[in-house]
Amino acid sequence: MPLPPEPNAPTDFDFIIGDWTVEHRRLNARLQGCEEWTSFSGRSSTVRTLGGFGNLEDNILDFPDGRVRALAMRSYSRETGAWSIWWLDGRTPTSLDVPVVGKFSDNVGLFFADDVLDGQAIKVRFTWSAQPGRNPTWEQAFSNDAGQSWETNWTMEFVRAS
Numbered sequence: 001m002p003l004p005p006e007p008n009a010p011t012d013f014d015f016i017i018g019d020w021t022v023e024h025r026r027l028n029a030r031l032q033g034c035e036e037w038t039s040f041s042g043r044s045s046t047v048r049t050l051g052g053f054g055n056l057e058d059n060i061l062d063f064p065d066g067r068v069r070a071l072a073m074r075s076y077s078r079e080t081g082a083w084s085i086w087w088l089d090g091r092t093p094t095s096l097d098v099p100v101v102g103k104f105s106d107n108v109g110l111f112f113a114d115d116v117l118d119g120q121a122i123k124v125r126f127t128w129s130a131q132p133g134r135n136p137t138w139e140q141a142f143s144n145d146a147g148q149s150w151e152t153n154w155t156m157e158f159v160r161a162s
Helices: none
Strands: 018-027 037-049 054-063 066-076 083-089 100-105 108-117 120-129 137-143 151-160
Touching: 083 108, 100 120
Parallel strands: none
Antiparallel strands: 018 037, 018 151, 037 054, 054 066, 066 083, 083 100, 100 108, 108 120, 120 137, 137 151
């Protein structure tokens, strides 16, 4: 039973509410100069939560070596006007990834976090694009030089499920 949204809820992520098929491209190795990508399909379904001040995205990722379930959780801070995004991966179900935090401007959302990859401090960037008339896209990039350069390592294109 869907609960009604709050009248002043943000609309930034309204574009992703619903059911989707997803085309993924993932770089085979991160921050190692790799140029080989693996493509695979998936599905996602996103619902509003917290009266529209949050949402949950349930995911199926059909990796070449097997299916994985995952969840993206997003919440909006009224004080800062920023969104926080957490990722929960079914392969490690007891730990949330460090949240990326950011905002939308002109239908593009940029979200950042400090994290660690293989013992090395990195910066993480998510880029959401919700251009009218086009399929939504998401991109993940890492930086190991404090954000001076970025390596995109995962892209997704969302197509509305029929």
